[in-house]
Amino acid sequence: MTVVSKYIQAQGIGKLLDRLFPTVKQNATKFSTTQIMLAVVLASMADVYRMSRIENFTCDPLVQHLLSLKEDIDQDTLAGRLKALGQRGSFSLQEGLFRVTGKMQNKSNLSYITIDCDSTVATVYGNQEGAAKGYNPYKLGANSYHSQLCFCTEMKLILNSWFRTGSAYTSNGICEFMKQTVKYGGRNT
DSSP, X not given: OHHHHHHHHHTTHHHHHHHHSOOOOOTTOOSXXXXXXXXXXXXXXXXXXXXXXXXXXXXXXXXXXXXXOSSOXXXXXXXXXXXXXXXXXXXXXXXXXXXXXXXXHHHHTOSOOOEEEEEEEEEOOSOOTTOEEOOOSSSTTOEEEEEEEEEETTTTEEEEEEOOBTTOOTTTTHHHHHHHIIIIIOTTO
């Protein structure tokens, strides 16, 4: 996790998150939005996905050191702050990450890139919002999400992703997805 945290900081992602989501300090504010978002990123890389487990994850002394936390982040704070970002926050994050990706591509000095699109299925258990029955080769008939992904083959870099319902067909929206990818994520195409 130390290596991942250093890479995130070296790419300026922490500073980007601070600019995109400035934290309004109030009496009850103990954590910046950046700390919360990076806690979720590090937790997901450690295969921790539930809010209650992310709370436990932030109790770890290494995680607290990496994120400059004085205490663990409780699940209500995690959920509330992420929910408050909403769809507008999601779009802001995506545009910010497009800028980071574009800088990485420009530094690579590649004269062209190969764009590879694919979709992936993630099974869910329960009635999560947006989950639906559709193509699911891992668990037939189960609710799932069917995300669209786009990679730069030469750099092993994700250029774009769309989170979609499980009933979405693989190529649904591919034209709009590619237009967005080329406009923002595929700067050297």
